[in-house]
Structure formats: C-alpha cells, structure tokens
Amino acid sequence: MSAALPPVPRPQETVDPPELLQLGTGTDADEPCLRADAARNRARLLEAAARLVAEHGAAGLTMEAVAAAASVGKGTVFRRFGDRTGLLTALLDHSEKKFQAALLRGPAPLGPGAPPVERLRAFGCAMLRRCVDEMELQLAAEPSPDRRYTVPPRRFLRGHVALLLRQTLPDADAELLSHTLMAYLDPALIHHLTEQCGVPLSRLETGWLDLVARVTRTDPPR
Amino acid sequence: MSAALPPVPRPQETVDPPELLQLGTGTDADEPCLRADAARNRARLLEAAARLVAEHGAAGLTMEAVAAAASVGKGTVFRRFGDRTGLLTALLDHSEKKFQAALLRGPAPLGPGAPPVERLRAFGCAMLRRCVDEMELQLAAEPSPDRRYTVPPRRFLRGHVALLLRQTLPDADAELLSHTLMAYLDPALIHHLTEQCGVPLSRLETGWLDLVARVTRTDPPR
DNA sequence: CAACGATCCGGACCGAGGTCCGTTTAAACT
DNA sequence: AGTTTAAACGGACCTCGGTCCGGATCGTTG
Known part of the structure; x- marks a missing residue:
C-alpha cells in the first residue's frame, strides 16, 4: 500500500516488553539526524501550527493551512509527522x-x-x-x-x-x-x-x- | 451552517438530569412517525449496511457504498442517520x-x-x-x-x-x-x-x- | 570540484464524509 | 379529485486527510 514515506515509523508492538522502566522518554525519536532543510521545515511547521492553533483553535487546524502558513508543500507535513x-x-x-x-x-x-x-x-x-x-x-x-x-x-x-x-x-x-x-x-x-x-x-x-x-x-x- | 436536515437531533444535554432510572431505552426515538417511503428506505439502508459490513468489515464501510447498495441517494443516508x-x-x-x-x-x-x-x-x-x-x-x-x-x-x-x-x-x-x-x-x-x-x-x-x-x-x- | 545516491520537496491527485438545494412525493385537508 | 405543504429525495459539490511520484537538494565520497 504505502510505498513511499519510510519515516515516522509509528510504534506498533503488540505485547508489553518486560516493562522495566524504560528510561527513554517514550516519545518517538524526534530529531535523530534530519537533513538541514528537513529540520528547518520541521521547525517552521511546528511554529506555524502553534500559531494557527492559537488563532483558530486546535479543532479548526487543517493540514493544508499549516503547510501554507509554513510556506511548505502539503506532502512535507505528512512526511514529517505522519498524520x-x-x-x-x-x-x-x-x-x-x-x-x-x-x-x-x-x-x-x-x-x-x-x-x-x-x-x-x-x-x-x-x-x-x-x-x-x-x-x-x-x-x-x-x-x-x-x-x-x-x-x-x-x-x-x-x-x-x-x-x-x-x-x-x-x-x-x-x-x-x-x-x-x-x-x-x-x-x-x-x-x-x-x-x-x-x-x-x-x-x-x-x-x-x-x-x-x-x-x-x-x-x-x- | 447546517440549515437543512432537521431530524436526528443528536442529544446534547449538559447536565445529568435527576437520573431516576429513565425507563426509556435511551436509544434515540428511532421510528416515531416516518413517512412511508422514509421508513422503507431506512429498512433498506440498514439491510444493505449489514450486508456490506458482513462482506467487507465495519471499518471498510463507506456511506456511498451503502447508499448505492440500497439504491438510494447519498443524502438520504445522512438525513436518516446523521453521520x-x-x-x-x-x-x-x-x-x-x-x-x-x-x-x-x-x-x-x-x-x-x-x-x-x-x-x-x-x-x-x-x-x-x-x-x-x-x-x-x-x-x-x-x-x-x-x-x-x-x-x-x-x-x-x-x-x-x-x-x-x-x-x-x-x-x-x-x-x-x-x-x-x-x-x-x-x-x-x-x-x-x-x-x-x-x-x-x-x-x-x-x-x-x-x-x-x-x-x-x-x-x-x- | 564533480559526481552520485539518499533524502526531501511540492502540489496534483484521490477517496470519503458531509452539505446544499432544486425537485419529487406522501399525506392531510377542502 | 384537487390543492397544499412539510417531509423526503438525490446527486452534484465542497472540504480535508492522506498518497504519489517526478524533480530538486543535501551532503558525502573520490
């Protein structure tokens, strides 16, 4: 089905691991080694999203608006954040x-x-x-x-x-x-x-x- | 915003009423006095939906497919069931x-x-x-x-x-x-x-x- | 510096939920 | 039967999340 878009691998394990307190934060590894332009776009997207949420509320946030506000293509938003x-x-x-x-x-x-x-x-x-x-x-x-x-x-x-x-x-x-x-x-x-x-x-x-x-x-x- | 589509009023009270056991079933009043054609279409839609769910699973059910399978317009599905x-x-x-x-x-x-x-x-x-x-x-x-x-x-x-x-x-x-x-x-x-x-x-x-x-x-x- | 491959970009494209509104029809009234 | 009207109909239309892929970019290697 999805051939492109390898990143944002969406953790999907089925069974709790031995569950010793994993010291890792548990949030997905965010910025492991992004390319320069990717990192810049990511920051711009987050900033734009935060501004739009402040303006129109989180419920009214559309992906297209975020992309536009960050002067970035729509595909970029999805590649970076999955959905x-x-x-x-x-x-x-x-x-x-x-x-x-x-x-x-x-x-x-x-x-x-x-x-x-x-x-x-x-x-x-x-x-x-x-x-x-x-x-x-x-x-x-x-x-x-x-x-x-x-x-x-x-x-x-x-x-x-x-x-x-x-x-x-x-x-x-x-x-x-x-x-x-x-x-x-x-x-x-x-x-x-x-x-x-x-x-x-x-x-x-x-x-x-x-x-x-x-x-x-x-x-x-x- | 939504001007048409009066029915399916989507209960939306904000506070629990005195909560004496309401003997009513609690499900929306389904067929209070539907017009003949409406009742017929409702039945056909439910039957079609059930069949499609059995075939393709509930997650794969699309409103358009239900409408088509019941030989009914898409708007009819939404008027009857809201969403x-x-x-x-x-x-x-x-x-x-x-x-x-x-x-x-x-x-x-x-x-x-x-x-x-x-x-x-x-x-x-x-x-x-x-x-x-x-x-x-x-x-x-x-x-x-x-x-x-x-x-x-x-x-x-x-x-x-x-x-x-x-x-x-x-x-x-x-x-x-x-x-x-x-x-x-x-x-x-x-x-x-x-x-x-x-x-x-x-x-x-x-x-x-x-x-x-x-x-x-x-x-x-x- | 040149070349090359991996990564990223952008926006056209698609599918599905939900809405609109001009038209049709059941059914109540005369 | 004829009239009237509220309800129902249908499908074009819109929006938005999500995908695709040809082309641009980064950064690495020789």
Whole structure:
C-alpha cells in the first residue's frame, strides 16, 4: 500500500516488553539526524501550527493551512509527522517531556522519594491539572481507537502507574488496574465532566484520591 | 451552517438530569412517525449496511457504498442517520435494546432481584462478552470525543452502574466511580488488551470482579 | 570540484464524509 | 379529485486527510 514515506515509523508492538522502566522518554525519536532543510521545515511547521492553533483553535487546524502558513508543500507535513494526530502530538511533546522528567527525576511526591501511594495521588492530580490546561490540544490529538493505547506517551504514563501499583500491591493485576486508573484521567472524560457536566476540578481531585484509596485498599488521605 | 436536515437531533444535554432510572431505552426515538417511503428506505439502508459490513468489515464501510447498495441517494443516508457513527450505532441498536431489557427486566443477577454488588459483577461480565462479540462494530461506531459520553446508550448503561453503586455505597461519589467502572469496559481498551496484548477474556473477567471488589470495598467473590 | 545516491520537496491527485438545494412525493385537508 | 405543504429525495459539490511520484537538494565520497 504505502510505498513511499519510510519515516515516522509509528510504534506498533503488540505485547508489553518486560516493562522495566524504560528510561527513554517514550516519545518517538524526534530529531535523530534530519537533513538541514528537513529540520528547518520541521521547525517552521511546528511554529506555524502553534500559531494557527492559537488563532483558530486546535479543532479548526487543517493540514493544508499549516503547510501554507509554513510556506511548505502539503506532502512535507505528512512526511514529517505522519498524520494530523502526529502533528498535534508533536505540539504537545515539549510539555510531555517535561512531565515525564518530573516523574522520573523531579521532586517528591511526584518524583521518586515518596511512598508509592502518595506518588500515585500526586500523579493523578498533576495529570488532571495538565489535562485541563491543554484540553483543546489533548482532545484534538486523540489517536484512533486502535492506536490509542500503543502510543508512546500513554505507554510510558501507564507503565509508571503500573510500577507504582506493583510496589503497593505485589499480588494484584497491576496491568489491568493501571488501565483503570489511567482511564479516569482520560482527556475526553475530563472534558465531558468539567465542560459538559459542570463538575469542578476539586471534585475530580477528590474523586481521584478516593479512587486510589479504593483500588489500593488504603485509607483516604486526611 | 447546517440549515437543512432537521431530524436526528443528536442529544446534547449538559447536565445529568435527576437520573431516576429513565425507563426509556435511551436509544434515540428511532421510528416515531416516518413517512412511508422514509421508513422503507431506512429498512433498506440498514439491510444493505449489514450486508456490506458482513462482506467487507465495519471499518471498510463507506456511506456511498451503502447508499448505492440500497439504491438510494447519498443524502438520504445522512438525513436518516446523521453521520457514519449514527449508521453504525443503528446497526447495534437491536442488540443494545435487548441488553437494556435484560438489565431492566431480565433474570437475576443481571436483572433485578440480586444484591447490587452481585448485579454489578454480572453486568461487567455480560458487557465484556457482548463487547467481544460485536468488537468490530463497537470500535467502528465509537463517537467523537465530545459526543462519546452523551450518547444515549452509554448514558443509560452508566446510569445503571451509578444506580447499583449508590445502592451499595450511599456516601460515595457514585457518579465518578461509575465512569471509572464503565471505562474498564470500553471497547477500545478491551480490543487493545485482547487483540494487541493477548490478554484472555478470563483474565479480564477476573479483573472486573477484582475491580468491583476494590471499588465497593467488599471481598472478592469465592 | 564533480559526481552520485539518499533524502526531501511540492502540489496534483484521490477517496470519503458531509452539505446544499432544486425537485419529487406522501399525506392531510377542502 | 384537487390543492397544499412539510417531509423526503438525490446527486452534484465542497472540504480535508492522506498518497504519489517526478524533480530538486543535501551532503558525502573520490
């Protein structure tokens, strides 16, 4: 089917690898060794996309408009980012990397040093805030159903949750439980609850703490 | 923007109504009083769509092909079903109605008569099986992120879960917890786990029972 | 510096979802 | 039967995501 367009190889593994904390960030290897013109165009495209998103919203972003705004051919956009979702994801990449760094090397309780359950609590609250901040992009960048759970950032975050769960509940099915916890933090759900149901963020945070307590069979904090 | 096409009004309320169990099925009022030709075309379209799905899979279904196979104009398909998702949803409607009936009036423990926690357990297992059976359609019929949680069938099912939860945990935030439980049963997640990760259905069922136990702070069955 | 191959570029092209609007028709009313 | 009107019809049309491939460019090698 697709003969040209080798790059942007779209990770597609089927089984979780041994899942020791892969220190790699989990975001696709972005700029391994791009040719000079390619790197320049990539930067221009990202800049143009960011500007257009700011102007017309993420939902109104069209690939053709980005190409035009960057004075670049349409094919170039797709070669670089694969598809629309890839472009939106790239726009979120900086924030994503920062967040991952905070989990791996940041201060407790988000980073290492605090007890796992406490880190879980902090993780959810941080995710909620981040999700609300970047709601528009997060929603627009949602991958198609069959890719949603294999996309590197999601894999990383879920792996993190699974790790913390395993430290707390060595005998539980941390894999499945981590999916459940991650689902509570799904941007589409958060959007529905906050925007369409008027649920305040504080209630979502309380809900997260309560959920963590139930899942880990611990007492709620305070 | 859209001046014509009044029907298929796409429910879009923003806040959960008092959520007493709406005995209505929750699926859109399908055939309230269609004109004779409209009803005939609707039937032909559904039949044609079902045949095409059987032949080429749900993912390969195109609106134009359905229209052609039913010897009907393309506009007719969209007027009747709103969009592709609406057509796919209509294909699932029969099964959906049967399932809802089983919840409301079927035999325990799925239907009324059993203790709430037990009904929750049965609900999840039934959902898992149904999801696996109709996986292809379920995935193809997934609505866009902003509609996903307001679509009638989902509202009904989640309302059911919330009701059972409220009977078990009068003091908990049944609303949020019901979203969490429903998320475990999300077709896209089930698909990912079973098809892409090789998780057997039995493990998903055990996982559901365990999740219900943790969320309700009860003991796992057996 | 010349030559060469890999990479990249651009925009014509395609398919499919969704819309528009002039025309047709069911069915209610006289 | 004749009239009327709201509803339904159909297919041309538009938009946008995604693909293709002939030609331009980079950077490497001799």
